[in-house]
Amino acid sequence: MSDVYKALADETRRLLLDELMQRDEQTLFELCTKLAMHHDLTPTRQAVSQHLDVLEAAGLVRTERRGRYKLHTINTAPLAQIAERWPTRRTRT
Amino acid sequence: MSDVYKALADETRRLLLDELMQRDEQTLFELCTKLAMHHDLTPTRQAVSQHLDVLEAAGLVRTERRGRYKLHTINTAPLAQIAERWPTRRTRT
DNA sequence: AGCATAGGCAAGCGTTCACTTGCATGTCAA
């Protein structure tokens, strides 16, 4: 779980998760394009690739090779555990 | 919210939140002691103080001065927003 | 085969971060 928190610390990685929420199974180039179009971010392809590596190592992204394409899919499971660790205590009634 | 994610990136800060979940209104020294007792961590007082500053800046900790004591209390509200940003999609039925 | 496309590897660079050290401020009790 330590890797999950570190993965979320970067804004670009959070935006990548946002884009994957919109649609699963996106390639590196698709995600690069959307960062530029939706968020005016123009990091290099390698930078985005490294971000995706971090997300995958944290278990937040699953990948699948299909021919020369590598498809990325979000996995929200680790995120649910964050809210569970520090649950909002019930207001005394 | 960006500060919230960065605040959570450090393990010591997450443990501080854990301790504040156990009991609110703890002083800097109390938290230092608990890090040592419960987690075998012995950072200096200043290091812990800086961590608490980060947590406060992120809105995850509220403080109140009472005489020479500064009491720290957790605020879980920002944490709930994390799970809301990337909700687990319902499995197709 | 030849070429374009999609992605991978690795070194280098500047910044941020966590931490320590040293000193200063403020509060309370005797």
Place this chain on the structure above:
DNA sequence: TTGACATGCAAGTGAACGCTTGCCTATGCT
């Protein structure tokens, strides 16, 4: 008032981080 206690401020250091650059591998199409 004096001393002990709780906290604050600031500079310095080493490591981690995000990013770029340059080159390499692999797949698919004509």
